[in-house]
Amino acid sequence: MHGAMTCEKPQTTGRVAFAVIAVGLCVTGSAYGEYASGRHGWVLTVEIAAGAAAVALTPMLFRRPVRSALLLAALAALSPSATPASTVGTLQVARCRPFPVAVGVALVGIAAHAVRGLWLPMPGLPYGWWLVLVVIGHGAFVGWGALAAARTALIASLEERARRAEAEQGRRVAEARAAERASIAREMHDVLAHRLSLLATYAGALEYRPDHPPERLSQAAGVIRTSAHQALDELRDVITILRDDPADDHPDGVGPPVPALADLPELVEESRAVGTPVDVRDELADPGALPGRTGRTAYRVLQEALTNARKHAPGQPVSIALDGTPGARLEIEVRNPLPGEPVGTSAIPGAGSGLVGLTERVRLAGGELDHHATPAEFRLRAWLPWPQ
Structure with a gap:
């Protein structure tokens, strides 16, 4: 429950801006790589459009993480430019939603990358190894997010205990004063x-x-x-x-x-x-x-x-x-x-x-x-x- 409540808290502007900038740089690098590899025309157009959509959806990951992550996974099935934003979405869902939900989003992301690997294979890398790397990457992000969620829950629990201890101390002081009176x-x-x-x-x-x-x-x-x-x-x-x-x-x-x-x-x-x-x-x-x-x-x-x-x-x-x-x-x-x-x-x-x-x-x-x-x-x- 603590993890589910994390995303409902207002995020700082700095954190959202950092995520958008990081995803934007990755999208720019991916689009330039596609252009440098000789891909032009409609493929490059799809690449740029998917990357721009991924950057636009990134701030929504901090408000509606599951829906945004699923949309980014769909974009990742069309273009490699959406892959950075899709993996960030998997990480964010793992941080602020229950573990089964995070696993489900990760499976959707794996399926999306598997589909993209069929019609747009990675140069110099067999399809089987590509799937292995995709599975390992998504598993790592789910584990990382779950660890961050557990840490957040622990900190929240310690803060709650501190508040309760402070309230209990105040109650004891009040009782001691009443007994003294x-x-x-x-x-x-x-x-x-x-x-x-x-x-x-x-x-x-x-x-x-x-x-x-x-x-x-x-x-x-x-x-x-x-x-x-x-x-x-x-x-x-x-x-x-x-x-x-x-x-x-x-x-x-x-x-x-x-x-x-x-x-x-x-x-x-x-x-x-x-x-x-x-x-x-x-x-x-x-x-x-x-x-x-x-x-x-x-x-x-x-x-x-x-x-x-x-x-x-x-x-x-x-x-x-x-x-x-x-x-x-x-x-x-x-x-x-x-x-x-x-x-x-x-x-x-x-x-x-x-x-x-x-x-x-x-x-x-x-x-x-x-x-x-x-x-x-x-x-x-x-x-x-x-x-x-």
Whole structure:
């Protein structure tokens, strides 16, 4: 198919002009040879007319190669002047048409030259040898054209592969950028949602209870200021982790600390400080054996669960259960009762995509997360692989 499409492409003016000039020179030389050999009259007239027709048909070989080659073969049966153009036609058909078609055109050309050899024999050359040379010549041109067609098809195939590889590379770059944006959004949500929920809780207390003693108001303002500083510090750490390559910036392996399950007590105390009772049942066999990625993912699961509890069930107790052993898996369960009446619009802003991003984070870590709400309580369960 590639060969069949080659001739449909527009040919350069230089290539067509070169073919016409080359055929014209050969026709002129052939006609002069006939004249020098003593042939005059109607034979020379036919020679010149056939040669002129062959030159005129040569540009058509690049648009309609099969028809033009057959017409040139017919002219070659009348005059030797058309032989150069006829052989060029055979070559062109072999270059841009399927091989069986090229063989058929070559056979027509051989037959035309065989006919011409009968009524206008080649001087000094037996007819049998003349046929042998004609067959060899046409076979060579068919082979040459087929080789050129195969080369053209190979180049077209390589160009197509290059275009596909470039498109695939562009797609991979786009996917990598989308994954990076999702990772940044996930980290930003995990870090800021928790801190901002604390800020919103204390700010709400200041707004609705302005009659608190001055020392309580001062204490709440101090907590807000401390939480804001902590949010900025954690945001800076996240940006540093996402932007920099730890292997380049921290060759000794020492970099900004990342949260892990060992930081759970601090997380629990922050929730208790804003009025959320939290009960923790820790039955882990060896918490220190948790890999860094698993510990960090577990911390984010608990952080999101406590943030959701403060948003949708403020003041309700939260129960956390941890279990697991190395070589098995880490299991996390968080429960909190739901208020009897809807809370309405939460004072804590949210995009509503925290659990979606958390589910994706857990899946990327090789685990699973499930959450569902009943009229009485909200329950979140997650498990993560814990290699030996």
